Amino acid sequence: MTVEIPVEKWPGQVREITLGATADEGGTRSHTVTVGGETTLPFLHFEGEIPHPPVVGIEIASRRPDDWSPLLLETWSDVVDDPAAWAKAAEEAGADILLLTLSLEDSVDDATSAVRQVLEACDLPLIVFGPGQADKDNELIVPVAEEGAGERLVLGVCEEKNYRTIVAAALAHDHLVNSRTPMDVNLAKQLIILIHDMGLPLEQILMDPTTGALGYGIEYGYSVMERLRLAALQGDSMTQQPMLVTPGEEAWKAKEAKVGDDVPAEWGDWGERAINWETLTATSLIQSGADLVVLRHPETVQRVQKTIDALMAEAGEPELVAA
Amino acid sequence: MALSGLEIYKLLPRTNCGDCDFPTCLAFAMKLAAKQAELADCPYVTDEAKVELEAASQPPVRLITLSSNGHKVEAGNETVLFRHEKRFFHKCGLFVRVKDTDDLEAVKNVASEVDGFTVDYVGLDLELDGMAVEAASGDPDTFAECVEAVRSATEKPLILIGSDPDVLKAGVASLTAKASGTVPLLYGATPENWESMAALAKKADVPLGVRPGGGLEELAELTEQVKGAGVQNIVLDPAARDFAGTLTRMTQMRRLALKKNFRPLGYPIITFPGEGAEGPEEEVVLASQHIAKYGGFIVLDHFSQASAYPLLVFRENVFTDPQEPIQVEPGLYEINDPTPDSPVMITTNFSITYFSVANEVESAGVPGWLIVADAEGMSVLTAWAAGEFDADRIAKSVNATGVADKIDHQKLVIPGHVAVLSGELEEELPGWDILVGPREAVDLPAFLKLGNE
Ligand code: SF4
Numbered sequence: 142m143t144v145e146i147p148v149e150k151w152p153g154q155v156r157e158i159t160l161g162a163t164a165d166e167g168g169t170r171s172h173t174v175t176v177g178g179e180t181t182l183p184f185l186h187f188e189g190e191i192p193h194p195p196v197v198g199i200e201i202a203s204r205r206p207d208d209w210s211p212l213l214l215e216t217w218s219d220v221v222d223d224p225a226a227w228a229k230a231a232e233e234a235g236a237d238i239l240l241l242t243l244s245l246e247d248s249v250d251d252a253t254s255a256v257r258q259v260l261e262a263c264d265l266p267l268i269v270f271g272p273g274q275a276d277k278d279n280e281l282i283v284p285v286a287e288e289g290a291g292e293r294l295v296l297g298v299c300e301e302k303n304y305r306t307i308v309a310a311a312l313a314h315d316h317l318v319n320s321r322t323p324m325d326v327n328l329a330k331q332l333i334i335l336i337h338d339m340g341l342p343l344e345q346i347l348m349d350p351t352t353g354a355l356g357y358g359i360e361y362g363y364s365v366m367e368r369l370r371l372a373a374l375q376g377d378s379m380t381q382q383p384m385l386v387t388p389g390e391e392a393w394k395a396k397e398a399k400v401g402d403d404v405p406a407e408w409g410d411w412g413e414r415a416i417n418w419e420t421l422t423a424t425s426l427i428q429s430g431a432d433l434v435v436l437r438h439p440e441t442v443q444r445v446q447k448t449i450d451a452l453m454a455e456a457g458e459p460e461l462v463a464a
Numbered sequence: 465m466a467l468s469g470l471e472i473y474k475l476l477p478r479t480n481c482g483d484c485d486f487p488t489c490l491a492f493a494m495k496l497a498a499k500q501a502e503l504a505d506c507p508y509v510t511d512e513a514k515v516e517l518e519a520a521s522q523p524p525v526r527l528i529t530l531s532s533n534g535h536k537v538e539a540g541n542e543t544v545l546f547r548h549e550k551r552f553f554h555k556c557g558l559f560v561r562v563k564d565t566d567d568l569e570a571v572k573n574v575a576s577e578v579d580g581f582t583v584d585y586v587g588l589d590l591e592l593d594g595m596a597v598e599a600a601s602g603d604p605d606t607f608a609e610c611v612e613a614v615r616s617a618t619e620k621p622l623i624l625i626g627s628d629p630d631v632l633k634a635g636v637a638s639l640t641a642k643a644s645g646t647v648p649l650l651y652g653a654t655p656e657n658w659e660s661m662a663a664l665a666k667k668a669d670v671p672l673g674v675r676p677g678g679g680l681e682e683l684a685e686l687t688e689q690v691k692g693a694g695v696q697n698i699v700l701d702p703a704a705r706d707f708a709g710t711l712t713r714m715t716q717m718r719r720l721a722l723k724k725n726f727r728p729l730g731y732p733i734i735t736f737p738g739e740g741a742e743g744p745e746e747e748v749v750l751a752s753q754h755i756a757k758y759g760g761f762i763v764l765d766h767f768s769q770a771s772a773y774p775l776l777v778f779r780e781n782v783f784t785d786p787q788e789p790i791q792v793e794p795g796l797y798e799i800n801d802p803t804p805d806s807p808v809m810i811t812t813n814f815s816i817t818y819f820s821v822a823n824e825v826e827s828a829g830v831p832g833w834l835i836v837a838d839a840e841g842m843s844v845l846t847a848w849a850a851g852e853f854d855a856d857r858i859a860k861s862v863n864a865t866g867v868a869d870k871i872d873h874q875k876l877v878i879p880g881h882v883a884v885l886s887g888e889l890e891e892e893l894p895g896w897d898i899l900v901g902p903r904e905a906v907d908l909p910a911f912l913k914l915g916n917e
Contacts, residue, residue, distance in 0.1 A: 142688070142728070146681045147719040149632060184711055208907075213813065323849045355774055357816055360781040363756075364548040371546070394819070396906045397773070403827060407583045409769025416745075417774045421752050425778065428711070430755060448749050451707035 148188050148220060151374035155179045155432070156381050157193070158344055160238060160317065161266025161297060167291035167315075169262035174238055176432040177383035177393050183226035183372060183428050184452045194453045195427050197446055198268065198435040199236035200389055201227040202244045210399040213416055213437055224255045225262035232263040233358045235446060240268040240387075243281050247272075253288040254282040260292065266293040268319070268385075268435070275303035284311035295319055295385075301332050308339045319385055321349040324361045326380075327423035333379045348382035348432065353392040354398075362386065363429045371431035386426050389437035392419035420444045428452070467520045469497040475513040476506065483507055499586030524721045526731050528671050528697050528760070530557065530594070532617035532646040534593060537593045539699075539732035539760030545718055551785045556754070557761045558775065559623055561596040561738070564610035566765075571610060572617045574767060579618035583773050586790070587818040590776040592728060594618070596651075596763045597635065599626030605636035608782075611635040622648040623673075623734075623763060629660040631911065636668045649699060651734065653690055653905060655682065662693035671697035673734050678703070684728035691728075698731045699761060707750060716756040732760025732892065744768065748775060755779050779804035790815040791841035796865035797822065802831040804872040807915060810858055812847045820905035828909035833871065837861035844879045855885045877901040877911075906912035 155177040176196055181189025205214075205221045220226040224241065228246030231239055241259050243252050256269060266317045268283050282296050283306060297319040299307045304318070311318045320336055322328040336346055352362025352370060370420025372380040392398050398418040401411035408414055419441040423434045427449065436442050471654040473493035484505045486492040493502035503509065503517055511899035527540040534746075544550045554897050560578045562571045596615050599607040607626070614622065615638075624635045632650055639646050651673030653661040660672070670855050672695050678680035687698050702713035714733055720745035737750035744766040754762050755778055784790060791813045799822060811821045813836045825832045837857055839847035847853035862868075862876060874896045878885065880903035889898045902911050 142681055142685045144684050144720065144726070144729075145724070146716050147723055182715075184708055185715060186708065186711055187716075244765060323846050353816075353843070356777040357779075357820070358814075360547070360784055360786065361846075363782075364546070364786055367546050368548055394904050394906065396824075399906050400518070405583065407581065407769050408773055409771070411770075413768065413770035414773065417771055418747055420745075420749060421774050421778055423505065425750050425752060428756065444745060445748065448707060449748065452711070454706070454708055 146187070149181070149374075151180055151189060151376075153180075153374045153376035153378075153381060155370075155373050155383055156343055158317070158347060158383050159289065159363075160268075160293060162218050162291060162293040166293070168293060169260060170266055170292065173293075174266050179370075180373065181376075184428055189401060191453070193432075195236070195431060196237040196433045197442055197449070198238040198240050198433060199234060199258070199439070199442060200229035200240040200273075200387070200437050201231055203241060203251060206242070206244075210393050210415070211438070212398075212401070212412065213393065214362060216438060225258040226418040228259040228263040228265075232265055235267060235442050236265060238266045238268065238433070239263065240270060240272050240435045243272055243285075243385055245272040245274065245277055247281060247315050249281060249284050253284050256285050256288050266294075267292065268297065270297040270319075273298050275300075280304040282307050283310045286314045286316055289316070293317060294358070297321065297349070299332075299336070299349075301335070304332065304336055305339065308336050308341050311345060312339070312341055315345075316320040317345040317347060319347045319349040320382070321351060324351050324353070324365050325360075326365055326372070329369060329380045330363070330372075330377070333382060339380070343382065346382050347383045347385040348380070349387075351387060352386050352391055352422070352426055352458055354388070354395045355397055355418055355425075357391070357399065359422060359425065363425055383432035385433040385435070386431050387435045388422040388426055388431075389419060389435050389441070392422040393437050416440050416444070420448075424448045467517070469494040469530065472496050472517065475509070475517055475775055477508045477510075481508070494832070501672060511689065522730075524725055524730050525718075526697070527554070528649075528699055528732050530621040530623070530647050530649050530671070531760075532594075532648070533593070534851050535620045537761070542758075543722065545715075545722060547782060548786050551787065552783050554760075555779055555783045556759045557593040557621070558751075558772075558779070559594050559596045559761065560592065560767045561598055561623075561625070561736075561763050561765050562610070562614065563598045563600040564607045564840045565600045566610075568610065568613045572613050575614045575617035578767055579620060580665045580774060580882045581767075581769065583769075583776065585777050585780060586815050586900035588780065590773075590780060592620075592767075592772060592776070594622055596623035596625055599624070599628065599631040599635065602628060602631060604631045607631050608638040609633040611638050615639065623651055623761065624648050625651045625763075627652075627654060627657060629657060629664050632661075633664055636670065638665065639665070640668060647671070649734075651675070651699070652701060653686065655686060658686060658689055659693065662690045662695050665697075666694045667692075671695075671699055673699040675701035676703050680720075680729065684726075686733065687728045699734045700729065700731050701734055705736065707740065707753065710735060710740065710750070711753060711757055714754070718758045727791060727843055733758055734761040734763065735759045736763050736765070738763075738765025744771065747771075751775055752778050756782050779863070792818045794836050794838040794861065796867055797834040797836060799825045799834055800829060800831040802833050804870060806831040806833055807877055808833045808835065808862075808867055808871060808873070808875065809877040810835040810837055812837055812844050812853055814839065814841050814843045814847070817843045817905075820874065821908065824908040825836050825912065828912055830909070830912040832912070835861055835865050835867060848882050848885075853882065855888035855892045858885065858889060862893060862896075875899055877905065
């Protein structure tokens, strides 16, 4: 019996975007990282090209993040007090890129010196997010953009309510931005248009559609990303940006990951549950279209990277099991 | 593929006799197309038309049901490739495998652990669906004994795994002898043994899993052979085990069933993530792929609470109806018997948000009044961004609940994510103090305890 495998002919392709810059390109990174370029849905190698595997980032902070789960603080131990040491540790833990989150308590000097230290301590391309409050983000990200001139950083948090200043800073110093919208296909597209209208090339805009964690609305993030990726492949230009999401931050907000005491016994071992929570949040999003996921726990990084390798490995016929 | 009303009409007698209780054949045809009538209600359909109509009314993925003792697991009847297109209908069954070469006591222990595992998630009791028993010994008596041991520990549905029909027969016999209405899944028929496996499945009237030696062509051939031997209820093994292979195969199978109406592959899929994973940590990840991408029955090789809980939650998330946000009733909720001096908090009616907040207040042991605002079933941040949880809406919710009459203070705790609304709220709710609570529910106990001191 012949079986004709249905193969979709997608007219569209995800844009390729490169993070970081080497010395030749005006930066100081040992290598750059390129994401995007897909001509099919996640890991359907039989149908199209997936030129770059999804990339795993580790989030570090400019100062000790006391609101993080004790499990994370214990795991990273002393380095959480020192962004340079943390950056090194994250690089050793296998990160492809780093996300440095600045704090509400940071002064401009604190922020620029944290960025400088991190750039000096590691070779990875860098994302820098403000604390997520419009005024403070603008106050810190503008000088950070200048400090990191030439490095092709990703700057954020670039939201509809607050994108102009950050985009202007990216324009002035040749950086990238994350275009973040709250789990909605149309909003995601609109913000890309607004940012692009300011003159920032599409090759400098990552789409950040946000997500909920496992158990806390992941199905919304998952479906929005599937829809965005389908739109991109169908040729809708303003959805063809590679997607960045932060499952680490989301998963570690969930009680299941964050705390170990006073929880139902049937939740099982805290450490294992927490890692599973973060891992499943990340791997499901990767399989719905994420090009770049930012995580928090080094063990999760290992597991997610192993999953990506496995998903990228089989470019031909599936591995068969003898009957 | 479903037929339209007009296509069905062409196959009816077109006499408008009215015996179906519809005035015309066309009216009846329209109801049939909308699945609001039964073909049997027309006494005059020709046998030929019946065959055509029944074939067309079959779902692209056949529904397969396993059952025992009042428990039921259904897979199939799916209609879309992506959940946003409509929804995924039948939650895939999650089973845990034991082997008849394992120590019987250990087998019983696993079975009762799996059987007793229930975990609360947003007010739902999540559970695994049953056990899989593999005939690894090759001995009918040993297998029957193991099946009985499992059965003594759990009444849930079973999957019986083996390649020797004589051995499996012993297991089926021991199961069905005891309880009528028990429908296990037999797995499985291979190119070598399919004739005797099909005979066994047909005689016992149970569904049969099929496992080809090669690709989808072999699989399609095998299902046709098994079907030809009289077995209607079939479950497919994609015969790939690794991450990329199962994703590819299962996507192709679902596409063939839905888009090409390819009957030989129009059945639910069984997967064994433990066989494609290096250890339990990876098995969870692969199992979650199978949940999202078209698995029907998933057989795990490891059980631990810390893995089962996230998998069950993920299955719940993937199989919710995207058109219907899961909501709770807006209104005033009393937690831990609040008194007039207890704090008043407000959140949205997205059920995950409500349950996170309510659970935290409850487990903190602090009495409190919780106002649930009608925010179209969205979480705090999403509702706020969409304008469904603004100062006006919050003030209206507070007033509508009449909470002011039940308390002797005027303090309202709002979620930290909407701290920016404080000023506006003080204007909308004159006399009230607006306190900014934590952003995440998990930090509420500490916040409330601080307020008590
Ligand atoms: S009973 Fe049959 S023939 Fe008579 S009106 Fe109904 S559909 Fe038409």
